[in-house]
Amino acid sequence: MPGKVxxxxxxxxxxxxxxxxxxDPSSVSIWPPTSEEKRLLTTSRENxxxxxxxxxxxxVAICDDxxxxxxxxxxxxxxxxxxxxxxxxxxxxxxEPPSDSTIICAAKGIxxxxxxxxxxxxxxxxxxxWSSRIVILSGPSHAEEVARGIPxxxxxxxxxxxxxxxxxxxLAHERFRVYVSDDVVGVELxxxxxxxxxxxxxxxDGLGYGxxxxxxxxxxxxxxxxxxxxxxxxxxxxxxxxTGIGDLITTCISRHSRNRxxxxxxxxxxxxxxxxxxxxxxxxxxRTTRAARALAExxxxxxxxxxxxxxxLFEGQPPEQAMxxxxxxxxxxxxxxxxxxxxxxxxx
Amino acid sequence: MPGKVxxxxxxxxxxxxxxxxxxDPSSVSIWPPTSEEKRLLTTSRENxxxxxxxxxxxxVAICDDxxxxxxxxxxxxxxxxxxxxxxxxxxxxxxEPPSDSTIICAAKGIxxxxxxxxxxxxxxxxxxxWSSRIVILSGPSHAEEVARGIPxxxxxxxxxxxxxxxxxxxLAHERFRVYVSDDVVGVELxxxxxxxxxxxxxxxDGLGYGxxxxxxxxxxxxxxxxxxxxxxxxxxxxxxxxTGIGDLITTCISRHSRNRxxxxxxxxxxxxxxxxxxxxxxxxxxRTTRAARALAExxxxxxxxxxxxxxxLFEGQPPEQAMxxxxxxxxxxxxxxxxxxxxxxxxx
Numbered sequence: 001m002p003g004k005v006x007x008x009x010x011x012x013x014x015x016x017x018x019x020x021x022x023x024d025p026s027s028v029s030i031w032p033p034t035s036e037e038k039r040l041l042t043t044s045r046e047n048x049x050x051x052x053x054x055x056x057x058x059x060v061a062i063c064d065d066x067x068x069x070x071x072x073x074x075x076x077x078x079x080x081x082x083x084x085x086x087x088x089x090x091x092x093x094x095x096e097p098p099s100d101s102t103i104i105c106a107a108k109g110i111x112x113x114x115x116x117x118x119x120x121x122x123x124x125x126x127x128x129x130w131s132s133r134i135v136i137l138s139g140p141s142h143a144e145e146v147a148r149g150i151p152x153x154x155x156x157x158x159x160x161x162x163x164x165x166x167x168x169x170x171l172a173h174e175r176f177r178v179y180v181s182d183d184v185v186g187v188e189l190x191x192x193x194x195x196x197x198x199x200x201x202x203x204x205d206g207l208g209y210g211x212x213x214x215x216x217x218x219x220x221x222x223x224x225x226x227x228x229x230x231x232x233x234x235x236x237x238x239x240x241x242x243t244g245i246g247d248l249i250t251t252c253i254s255r256h257s258r259n260r261x262x263x264x265x266x267x268x269x270x271x272x273x274x275x276x277x278x279x280x281x282x283x284x285x286x287r288t289t290r291a292a293r294a295l296a297e298x299x300x301x302x303x304x305x306x307x308x309x310x311x312x313l314f315e316g317q318p319p320e321q322a323m324x325x326x327x328x329x330x331x332x333x334x335x336x337x338x339x340x341x342x343x344x345x346x347x348x
Numbered sequence: 349m350p351g352k353v354x355x356x357x358x359x360x361x362x363x364x365x366x367x368x369x370x371x372d373p374s375s376v377s378i379w380p381p382t383s384e385e386k387r388l389l390t391t392s393r394e395n396x397x398x399x400x401x402x403x404x405x406x407x408v409a410i411c412d413d414x415x416x417x418x419x420x421x422x423x424x425x426x427x428x429x430x431x432x433x434x435x436x437x438x439x440x441x442x443x444e445p446p447s448d449s450t451i452i453c454a455a456k457g458i459x460x461x462x463x464x465x466x467x468x469x470x471x472x473x474x475x476x477x478w479s480s481r482i483v484i485l486s487g488p489s490h491a492e493e494v495a496r497g498i499p500x501x502x503x504x505x506x507x508x509x510x511x512x513x514x515x516x517x518x519l520a521h522e523r524f525r526v527y528v529s530d531d532v533v534g535v536e537l538x539x540x541x542x543x544x545x546x547x548x549x550x551x552x553d554g555l556g557y558g559x560x561x562x563x564x565x566x567x568x569x570x571x572x573x574x575x576x577x578x579x580x581x582x583x584x585x586x587x588x589x590x591t592g593i594g595d596l597i598t599t600c601i602s603r604h605s606r607n608r609x610x611x612x613x614x615x616x617x618x619x620x621x622x623x624x625x626x627x628x629x630x631x632x633x634x635r636t637t638r639a640a641r642a643l644a645e646x647x648x649x650x651x652x653x654x655x656x657x658x659x660x661l662f663e664g665q666p667p668e669q670a671m672x673x674x675x676x677x678x679x680x681x682x683x684x685x686x687x688x689x690x691x692x693x694x695x696x
Contacts (some may be wrong), residue, residue: 140563150557151675153564177564177675209498215488215598216501216525219590240588242567250563253601327499327525 003100004070005029005170006063008087009078010037011281012051012143013106017076018060019147020173029061033079033087038062049280054147066091071098074170076137077122080282081109081192084118089125097133100166104156106137108191109284110291115298117188132160135167136184138191139242140250142257146176153177155243157187179242186238189229193292193306194248195285197221199263200309201252203319206267213327217305218248220326224303228292231299259285266312267319289313351448352418353377353518354411356435357426358385359629360399360491361454365424366408367495368521377409381427381435386410397628402495414439419446422518424485425470428630429457429540432466437473445481448514452504454485456539457632458639463646465536480508483515484532486539487590488598490605494524501525503591505535527590534586537577541640541654542596543633545569547611548657549600551667554615561675565653566596568674572651576640579647607633614660615667637661 007018010032022028032038040047045056056062068075068091079087084107103126105118116124123131139154146152156171156178158164164180172178181187197218204213225248226239238244251257262283265275276283293310296303308326311317355366358380370376380386388395393404404410416423416439427435432455451474453466464472471479487502494500504519504526506512512528520526529535545566552561573596574587586592599605610631613623624631641658644651656674659665 140560140567142558142560145558145560148558150560151564151672152560153675175675204499210490210493210496211598211602211604212488212490212493212498212500214601215594215596216499216590218597219488219588219594222593223588240567240571240593242564245570245588245593246563246567248563249566249597250559253562254559256559324499327501327523 003027003072003074004068005074005076006031006068007076007078008091009033010041010047010050011078011080012047012147014076014078015047015051015054015056016143016147017078017106019054019057020176021170022057022059025059025061028059029063030056031063031066033083038064051143051147068093070101072100072102072166073098074102074104074167076104076106077118078106081107081118081284082112082282082287083107085111085121085125088122091126093127093130095127096129102133102135102163102167102170103130104135104137104167104171108138108188108195109288110192110295112287112291115291115294117185117192119184119188133163134158135163136187136191137167137171138187138247139179140246142250142254144256149175151175151177153179153242153246155179155181155187155241157181157184157243159184181238181243183235183238185232186229186234187243189232189234190225190239190244191247192284192288193225193228194221194244194251195259195283196289196292196306196309197225197248198251198257198259199266199283199285199289199313200305200323202257202260202263202265203267203309203312204263204323205260206264206269207320207323209323214252216327218245218252221305222248224301224305228296228299228301228303231301232295258283262286272313286313351375351420351422352416353422353424354379354416355424355426356414356439357381358389358395358398359426359428360395360495362424362426363395363399363402363404364491364495365426365454367402367405368524369518370405370407373407373409376407377411378404379411379414381431386412399491399495416441418449420448420450420514421446422450422452422515424452424454425466426454429455429466429632430460430630430635431455433459433469433473436470439474441475441478443475444477450481450483450511450515450518451478452483452485452515456486456536456543457636458540458643460635460639463639463642465533465540467532467536481511482506483511484535484539485515485519486535486595487527488594490598490602492604497523499523499525501527501590501594503527503529503535503589505529505532505591507532529586529589529591531583531586533580534577534582535591537580537582538573538587538592539595540632540636541573541576542569542592542599543607543631544637544640544654544657545573545596546599546605546607547614547631547633547637547661548653548671550605550608550611550613551615551657551660552611552671553608554612554617555668555671557671562600564675566593566600569653570596572649572653576644576647576649576651579649580643606631610634620661634661
């Protein structure tokens with residue numbers, strides 16, 4: 001793959017993707033957002049708080065210049081979602097994208113103030129000609145496992161299928177399988193909103209509930225995410241795929257998930273403040289819950305799990321009471337619960 | 349709930365359901381299929397190989413008479429699927445079912461010789477008037493957790509919605525939530541075929557793969573199950589519900605699942621013969637894989653995971669090669685993989 005890749009962000013995903021993509025000394029640069037991370041990577045080639053035991057490949061260049069050039073030119077955003085606007089604003093791109101260039105966003109979240117998805121945030125701040133090069137990267141893919149070569153399958157989504165295919169050609173590796181989608185809204189919402197259900201799953205862990213509870217919770221969680229997604233223009237079936245239920249499963253069973261961890265500690269009775277105070281990395285789901293709560297209201301969609309997680313996080317609702325309320329609502333036919341209130345999927 | 353419940357089978361499900369349902373000394377009887385289990389239950393009220401540490405409630409009667417009477421009358425089949433025909437044949441029912449009576453089948457499997465689902469097997473052997481009383485019980489519900497009062501949500505399905513509602517009224521308890529469905533084919537196939545994917549998930553565990561692999565495998569596994577199900581007349585959406593993806597998740601993450609265990613040991617390199625030789629309980633998925641392989645052929649449906657698990661179980665295919673073959677097929681759009689080849693759901 002000729003051309004040049006710049007990875008913005010040196011957390012776990014930034015490091016894993018840099019190592020995955022590097023082929024020779026000029027192919028991949030990584031941009032650490034803080035001087036501390038830059039110092040760590042320069043001296044030790046590691047960011048032990050983010051990805052312990054993994055060294056940045058020696059051919060990856062460490063840069064602090066955000067003027068990016070190359071043909072094709074690929075920029076990968078691997079910073080927390082709340083930093084995407086600020087970081088993308090600082091990148092200096094050529095006004096016209098060289099052919100096969102892409103802006104790949106690996107951040108999963110909703111901007112809290114604007115309720116915008118990441119692709120919408122990028123459109124706000126990038127040169128207009130780059131809008132059709134925006135690609136969303138999502139799917140069940142803990143960075144820790146990608147870095148260890150664990151077989152992984154993910155999705156690249158773009159409204160411009162040519163850009164998605166360019167990202168697929170860039171990213172596909174033997175144990176890193178890449179599918180293409182044109183359902184940007186569905187792929188973005190699945191990736192962002194699953195973190196809410198991961199917090200809920202963690203809460204059931206903290207309360208000492210079991211696998212039965214988790215199976216039911218994940219099933220109903222994906223249903224309410226799909227319900228919002230369809231109201232926002234996504235295709236229902238996207239939520240039955242890798243970026244929907246697939247990512248939700250991986251996140252909820254993983255010891256790597258910071259969102260599941262936050263929920264687990266809440267379930268044990270700790271306060272949100274004390275949990276977040278002890279964490280060095282970002283749990284996206286906390287912010288996302290607030291945003292999803294607002295979106296559910298805006299689109300008039302029922303999201304009972306999101307409502308309860310929001311109450312637990314921000315309104316002091318005791319976790320056990322909230323979880324039992326979810327379990328013990330009036331019995332209905334199951335058709336009334338999962339996907340039947342949704343419209344039929346739109347044609348691609 | 350007046351009437352009488354007879355639970356056929358004294359394995360983990362039989363014991364858990366008996367304890368859940370018993371209200372007074374005349375309400376629930378349990379029928380142990382072997383004289384050894386009868387002896388154990390009579391002397392110690394326990395079946396430690398099946399459900400260690402759980403005592404049968406003192407009000408549950410132990411019976412050896414299969415002439416069942418009561419109004420309403422409920423018979424619960426909690427034996428392995430390959431034993432359902434033989435056990436149901438021995439039950440003596442009144443020729444006309446008293447109103448609100450049910451035959452509830454908790455076994456999950458496909459009859460290997462006939463490729464029949466459990467409801468079809470029961471229709472073969474029960475008095476004709478009882479056909480409309482057959483109810484399938486399925487969903488994410490490890491008996492070990494139900495016995496401990498872990499919050500659980502399950503589904504009762506019948507072509508006769510009145511029978512399903514009678515079963516719902518019988519089974520619903522505070523931490524045991526029961527939904528009604530009329531998609532018998534979908535509910536039966538989800539419950540039976542998920543055991544194949546559980547074996548595959550266990551294989552990835554045994555090979556040392558991670559949560560990324562499992563998220564992708566479960567997603568694609570449910571897609572191929574749904575594909576067969578729709579070809580056999582099920583509704584696609586049932587597979588997105590508790591008895592589909594919900595049960596699959598619970599089974600694949602559980603240390604209780606015998607099917608996942610079989611896969612895990614295969615992944616570590618043991619032979620099927622040695623694994624099964626060391627187990628006291630039945631791993632339904634081994635038989636079900638063979639049956640599903642035959643159904644895929646009969647209905648001309650692509651089931652790549654089932655095909656590979658069948659090869660590993662019965663044709664000596666090395667597990668790692670099979671799993672990588674699944675991961676490394678030609679990249680396509682994800683729409684080509686999950687649900688898009690399916691017909692639209694039928695109306696209820």
